[in-house]
Amino acid sequence: MDDESIYELDALATRVTINKGEYLFEEEDPTRYVYNLQVGMGYLERLSSDGRRQIMAFLYPGDFIGLIPDSIVSVSAKALSPLTACRWEMKDIDKLMEKHHELEHRIRRIGNRVLATTMDQLFILGCKNARERLAFFLLQMEKRQKMATGETKSIHLPMTRGDIADYLGVTVETVSRVFTIIKEEGLIALPDPYEVIILQREELENIAEYYSVT
Amino acid sequence: MDDESIYELDALATRVTINKGEYLFEEEDPTRYVYNLQVGMGYLERLSSDGRRQIMAFLYPGDFIGLIPDSIVSVSAKALSPLTACRWEMKDIDKLMEKHHELEHRIRRIGNRVLATTMDQLFILGCKNARERLAFFLLQMEKRQKMATGETKSIHLPMTRGDIADYLGVTVETVSRVFTIIKEEGLIALPDPYEVIILQREELENIAEYYSVT
């Protein structure tokens, strides 16, 4: 992106900070902001009226959130850890896009990538069993962590088993059981519930049918 | 969109026609085209190596397909009926977007809408049971048919029960059974397997948690 538009973006940005468990924005919220996550992690969720929940995405540093107007999607963004983000008014971004078309192009490409990821997830939920889902999840988190932080030794999972369950469309107990199973099969090591080390990547990739670009 | 870019788009378009059951493009296919469906219907599918299938979307006249480069998503587009579409080279569209920025804006908005729809589907697959899924499906098809053709009396379903099953992440038998159940509950009428009349919209909407903008 050219220097000028970066400079202008920077000038318009506000910094927001929230605690673990708090919302960056909520479903009903009519405000229209765009965020760029800088520090910490979170997730996008949608709730059904009877309390069921779908986690649509986990959020890593660098992720843009809110690029889709809430008039057409309804999700909330919640922090998994203390979280800081840059925030812009949607209308400012709109204006800036009109001026610097390169910005709209960038935003479109980000949107395309989000769509591709969402389709991967759809495929998983539509076709795969619990074991395949968890394998997919672990490889995806490994890849995203690598992108965001460069860390590859172990996968740190800041979310609970319940969050993983609601991301994969299964129950907590199932997630827990499958973790135990694939640990005992020697596919992963689990130093503690929030730390995963992949021992047999290839086997996991075959299970998940998900091949990260290594 | 301004007249000039429509004119240029038109000049660059090729018309393609395929028969029912044929592919507009396939997963491995390295060609990069953008299509606008004009007549007929189809669907986007992804296959897993062991033959499972997820239908990612049903395609109605007016839909744009292929706006996301296949380098990041892998899907095939198949015809449910004889089908004609306009086709452009992706590179031509890219060039035209650079010249007429309004075009890129339009394309971004189309992409946003696709993402919103995909997220709705994700929510359904992650949280809902078979009955809720079918209710969602029927309301969605009704809405899309209305958008595409204006027809609202009955919903015409050109896809098989198997296609619906692979869209909703259940089996053919389950789809068939749920059709029978909601018919006997008086929620819908089924003059024939491919024709649905909604008798109790409100009840269906409550089941699906899907409220079409009427």
Next chain:
DNA sequence: CGCGTATTTGATCTATCTCAAAGGCCGTGG
């Protein structure tokens, strides 16, 4: 130190899948 929350594991239940078979529709070819 004690409470609340999260994980894990066990036992049972059930929605959906799987397997099987009958019936209907349509296009083809004799």
Next chain:
DNA sequence: CCACGGCCTTTGAGATAGATCAAATACGCG
């Protein structure tokens, strides 16, 4: 024009992956 084959839908019966319910254990925080 009719018979046949293939494909699709529907329905039944039985199997099962994962859900639900329950309880023990571990962990972190005030």
